[in-house]
Amino acid sequence: MSATFHHLNIADVRRETADTVSIAFELKAENEADFKFIAGQYLTLKADIKGEDVRRSYSICSSPSQGELRVAVKQVEGGKFSTYANTELAKGQTMEVMVPNGNFLVEPNAAKSGNYVFYAAGSGITPILSMIRSILETEAESKVFLYYGNKSAEDTIFKTQLDELAAQYSNFKLTYILSREDTGESTTYGRIDENKCSHFYDADLADLKIEGIYSCGPQEMIEMIKEFYISKGLLHKVHFELFTTPVATETETVDDGVSVDSQVTVIIDDEEYEFELSTDGPDILQAAQDNDADVPFSCKGGVCCTCRAKVLEGTVKMAVNFALEEDEVANGFILTCQAHPTSEKVVVSYDEF
Ligand code: FES
Known part of the structure; x- marks a missing residue:
């Protein structure tokens, strides 16, 4: 994948909650094909903020059939890009945007039907809104369940849109769980934890054949959901996306005692770059x-x-991997931000898909 950014005009900036905006981009005929996306994908945005090149990835919240390319950005404390997006971006400005990417996806098919289960916390709803809308619009016979955790109703991103979908589609069951606003029910008050997961499974899902389980939110919730579905023998149905970088993972090196001095070739856009690199570098x-x-x-x-990127020759080790599926790793794909060479020659290409 090339690092090419496209200049897109901002068509609309809409305030969703006190700390979240959604940003829609204008697509011209010449870049429509590049920005075709699958529900669940994200865009990487780039901005020059006080002289610094800052890049962040944000999930697309619109569905492919809506004819709109829109991402949501929640302001996080001290977040350079999210603060900039929430306070300075406006309609008519230009932004640098990379083409859609990511493999936390659903690809609905009108000929298919199934039971889909979603868990979201906070801004983790962003890709999930796109996925849910896409399924409801395409698969009339499918059932969709969403368990969505927030602090309060006021903090709930896309509440209006979700309420409208629930009113429009009887096959969509929407459950809000609030941690700081007493709902009067122990099952919907607090965080999405194992007890709640178990309660909703017994109440809604136990008798159904589940097509897919999708969760997006903090690591703790994702791990809990994964463990819960392992206990149900459904790990193969679980897909997830973290919306934050887990703590203490940034550029960890791989330490298993052996360091190899490697000759690395990186290929991007048919150009080759060669350099020496050791495992512990x-x-x-x-x-x-x-x-x-x-x-x-x-x-x-x-x-x-x-x-x-893909390893064409040699071997590497990754410090962490929260993004690639098992079959991608088996096919040689790596996250280069986490990868360190472990053989004397390594060839890595960003041009393979
Ligand atoms: S830059 Fe995000 S996974 Fe490597």
Whole structure:
């Protein structure tokens, strides 16, 4: 994947909650094909903020059939990009945007039907709104369940849109769980935890054949849901996306005692960059950047998948991987921001899909 950014005009900035805006981009005929997306994907945005090149990935909240390309950005404390987006962006401005990416997806098919289960916390709703809308619009016979945790009704991003979908589609069951606003029910008051997960499973899901389980939110919730569905023998149905970089994962090195001095070749847009790198040195992404390769990245924490590339020769180790599926790893794909060479020669290409 090339690191190419496209200049897109901002068509609309809409305030969703006190700390979240959604941003829609204008697509011209010449970049419509590049920005075709699958429900669940994200965009990487780039801005020059006080002289610093800042990049962040944000999930697309619109569905492919809506004819709109819109992301949601929640302001996080001290967040450079999210503060900029919430306070300075306006309709008519131009922003640098990378083409849609990511493999936390649903691809609904009108000929299919199934039972889909979603868990979201806070801004984790963003890709899930796109996925849910996409399923409801396409698969008339499918059932969709959403368990959505927030502090309060006021903090609930896309509450209006979700309420409208629930009113429009009888096959969509929407459950809000609030942690700081007493709902009067123990099952919907508090955080999404194992007890709630178990309660909703017994009440709604136990008798159904589940097509897919999708969760987006903090690591703790995702791990809990994964463990819960392991206990139900349904791990193969679980898909997830972290919306934050987990703590203490940034550019960890791989330490199993052996360090190899490697000759690394990085291929991007048919250009080759060669450099020496040892296992205990920087990650391949960083080393490629140090050698003037314009390689794609965003989170640098093993979460977003923007830095995905394929190993064509040799072996590498990843410090963490929160983004690639098992079959991608089996096929040689790596997160270069987490990868360190473990053989004397390594060839990595960003041009393979
Ligand atoms: S830059 Fe996000 S996973 Fe590597």
